Amino acid sequence: MEIKVCGMRESNNLKDLLSRVNPDWVGLIFFQKSLRFVEDSKADFIEPIESKKVGVFVNENLDHILEKIEKFRLDVVQLHGSETVEYLEQLLEKSDVKVWKVFPVSDHVDWELMIKYEGLVSRFLFDTASKKHGGTGRKFNWDLIKEYPFETPFMLSGGLDSTSVRDLASLVGHCPKLVGVDLNSNFEKSPALKDVDKLLKFKKELNELLAQKG
Numbered sequence: 781m782e783i784k785v786c787g788m789r790e791s792n793n794l795k796d797l798l799s800r801v802n803p804d805w806v807g808l809i810f811f812q813k814s815l816r817f818v819e820d821s822k823a824d825f826i827e828p829i830e831s832k833k834v835g836v837f838v839n840e841n842l843d844h845i846l847e848k849i850e851k852f853r854l855d856v857v858q859l860h861g862s863e864t865v866e867y868l869e870q871l872l873e874k875s876d877v878k879v880w881k882v883f884p885v886s887d888h889v890d891w892e893l894m895i896k897y898e899g900l901v902s903r904f905l906f907d908t909a910s911k912k913h914g915g916t917g918r919k920f921n922w923d924l925i926k927e928y929p930f931e932t933p934f935m936l937s938g939g940l941d942s943t944s945v946r947d948l949a950s951l952v953g954h955c956p957k958l959v960g961v962d963l964n965s966n967f968e969k970s971p972a973l974k975d976v977d978k979l980l981k982f983k984k985e986l987n988e989l990l991a992q993k994g
């Protein structure tokens with residue numbers, strides 16, 4: 781199971797995370813209203829890192845995204861708003877970046893909407909629906925994604941915390957396309973400052989439980 785740690789911003793915290801947890805993905809948030817917003821001045825110390833970099837955007841101007849892809853050498857763009865298929869097609873015409881499209885979940889999943897994005901994105905990501913768009917620290921009802929019908933691999937996000945390991949290991953059994961988890965606000969000491977001990981513990985417990993399940 782892959783791990784993405786999202787909302788990183790502080791240099792020493794990032795170094796500590798990389799050396800001890802070595803997540804597959806590090807997320808940088810480029811949504812100005814977020815408490816974890818990353819400014820351009822951070823571009824230098826975020827280079828170079830081994831983990832792949834995911835830039836998180838919400839209904840952002842395409843040129844702005846293209847600029848950030850260059851400046852921060854992003855491997856993936858995570859679209860966390862209501863970006864349309866046409867918008868994605870334009871982005872993919874202008875860049876060979878991989879795209880993850882986020883779908884908010886309240887009391888149901890809009891499979892009809894998602895089907896239009898199949899084949900365009902490299903991953904889907906489910907997050908708890910909210911006016912804030914993300915970073916709520918709240919889970920949605922994971923039973924709703926057990927019937928996931930697509931080929932595209934997906935990530936699980938929204939309020940995961942240190943108590944989520946057992947439920948997560950059980951969900952994996954139902955969801956062969958679930959490839960990773962996205963960890964954010966419930967692993968923080970303060971906004972954008974991650975608790976690396978907590979993240980390390982989560983990773984170890986999850987790996988142990990998954991190994992036991994075979």
Ligand SMILES: O=C(O)c1ccccc1N[C@@H]1O[C@H](COP(=O)(O)O)[C@@H](O)[C@H]1O
Binds near residue numbers: 838914938
């Ligand atoms: O974290 C934010 O501030 C944020 C703001 C706007 C869009 C996305 C944001 N973060 C993403 O939210 C999810 C879930 O986070 P949490 O575990 O509920 O705190 C995650 O995918 C982040 O990438």
